[in-house]
Amino acid sequence: MRFLTAFILFSLLFTSCAVKKQQGKEDKPFVDRNILWFDATANFDRFCHKDSIDYYLRKSKEVGITDVVVDVKPITGEVLYPSKIAPVMTSWGESKTKKDLSWDMLAYFIEQGHKLGLKIHASTNVFVAGHNFFDRGVVYDDPSKFHWRTTSYLPEGMKSITEQKNKYSAMINPVLKEVREYELSILKELVSMYPKLDGVILDRVRFDNLNADFSEHSKKQFEAYLGKPITNFPADIYSFEGKVRKDGPLFKEWLTWRSKIIHDFIYEARAALKGINPKLVFGDYTGSWYPLYYDVGVNFASKEYDPSKEFDWASADYKNYGYAEALDLFTTGNYYFEVEKSEILKKSEEKALESGLKVAQEEWYTVEGSAELVNRVTMGKTPVYAGLYVEQYKGHPEQFIKALQMCREKSEGSMIFDIVHIINYGWWDQVKEGLKK
Structure with a gap:
């Protein structure tokens, strides 16, 4: 009798554990996914032909890819589907x-x-x-949208993004309500047009960098956020001594406000798209370098993570604008040649961002370290897929395989950017090897 009772209790416990495990899988339907990105412009000619699409989808499936991301709105603002809102890219x-x-x-x-x-x-x-290298795109072609171009505060003064020909992305100002409404209308149209689409992954939901946006409109909106006028703009945010940036008294508040702009758009977009298709997977892409990501006004961490306890640039309120909880899927750019944390110990030079931010190389300047960092700040609130920029491994296929294996070890799967490099290098076998279970 005692044996029977024990057997029943064991069976119930086993069943309970199995149910919980299965429920966990259902709660996170994109666990153990391998994602391959198909860039719009790099593959434009290739994917104008149905047989090419057929061939590369089959190749992707054969090597272990589970999810494909089709870029349908490149940086020009044009789209690759029959939109009635955005201009359609035909060449x-x-x-x-x-x-x-x-x-x-x-x-x-x-x-x-x-x-x-x-x-x-x-x-x-x-x-x-817009694309600054070709003077092409919405902010070049549509006069009604010229004022959307972001304004950068640089050592030489204020400068429009389209004047900065060293930068290929003509970023627009997310502080402008009309910009946010326009971009949201495109997303809503996209999801409405394709009810069988599995998910949407947003990219460049951010400011250009720390130098943007310093337009008069942004100044007024920041003053509204503060509830008081700014007496010395932009020096109260920061100023330059030569080319060296000096933080002003409102610097932290400025960073917090920028992160709120992005946070609010992410949540608004999620609600709107889920309202159209509740089953849609709502995803986002960012870089993985969280200690520097305030540069672009983005806090992808969980609201439960408080960066002010770790970083001197974060205010006590910065944590309120983390948006990990809004995402069903989160892909990150773990874009480093060094894979293991031990590899970075052999280097000592600084890394510098375009905006001038500099930091000594640390463990998170590796695939392993950056994946651990992203998981730490997102705190399990969204499944994370560590991603690789394949071109960084050109001529080093074994390092690419090692990096891909690390992505899978340290996150829920992997993301590969971009298929064009896999094709050009002939690395299908390398992908297959890196995705082996």
Whole structure:
């Protein structure tokens, strides 16, 4: 009798554990996913042809990819589907290929991908609307949107983003309500047009960098946030002594306000898109370098993580604008050649961002360390997929395999950017090896 009772109790316990484990899987449907990005412009010619789409979807499936991200809104602000809001991209660069508008590329990706058992996500570059190298895109072509261009505060003074030809992305100002409404309308149209789309992954939901945006409109909105006028703008934020930036008395408040702008848009977008398709996977891409990511006005951490206890740039309120809890899927750029933390100990030089921020190399300047850092600050609130920029490993296929294996070890799976490099290097076997379980 005691044996029977013990057996029943054991069975109940085993069943309970199994149910909990299964429930966990259902709560996080994208655990153990391997994501491959298909960039819009780098692959424009290739994916104007159905047979190419068929071939590369099959190749992706064969090597262990589970999820494909189709970039449908590159940095020009044009789109690769029949939008009634945004201009449609029909050609790119010097290529003579013209997009055949008689068939829908994204619809075809979804249809053929689903036949293979792949999840298909669409990616859109949000707060950017022009390519500075080609003077092309929405903020170049549409006079009604010229004032959307972000204004940078540089050592030489105020300068429009489109004058900065060393930068390819013509970023737009997310502080402008009309910018946010326009970008949200495109996202809503996209999700409405493709009810079978598995997910949307946002990109460039951010400011250009620490130098932006210093337009008069941003000044007024910051004053409204503070509840008082700024007596010395922009010096109360920061000033320059030569090319050296000096923080002003409102610097931390400025960083907090910028993070609130991005936080609020993320939550607004989630609510709007889930309202159209409740099953849609709502995702985001950012870099993985959290200690420097205030540079672009983004706090991708959990609200339960308080960066002010660790970093002197964060105010006590900065934690309120973490948005990890809003995401169903989070991909990060763990874009380092060094894979293991031990590899960084061999180096001592500083890393510098475009805006001038500098930091000594630390463990998080590795694939391993950065993945651990992102998981630490997001605190399990969203499944994280550590990502690689394949071009960094050109000529070093073994390092790429090692990095891919590290992504899978230290996060829920992996993200690979971009398929064009896999094709150019012929690294399909390397992908397969890196994704082995």
